[in-house]
Amino acid sequence: MDANVEEAQARSAAELEPDLTFLGGDVCKQSHHTQTYFWSPTSVNLDAEERIHVTDRNRHRIQVFQRPS
Structure with a gap:
């Protein structure tokens, strides 16, 4: 944030x-x-920097998660 x-x-x-x-x-x-x-997660993706992207259809958002450093 x-x-x-x-x-x-x-x-x-x-x-x-x-x-x-x-x-x-x-x-x-x-x-x-x-x-x-999550309300209605529809996809999960792991990017090259090992962040996880979750598409949540009903909340109209993409959440990005990364490991704490």
């Missing part, structure tokens, strides 16, 4: 993992309401 300071600030202020007990433990419904979960 170093490259996008405003996004980092918005995420730190947001409730990304709300209390979802009202959904009765249904993990599918919980993933729809929780930004930190």
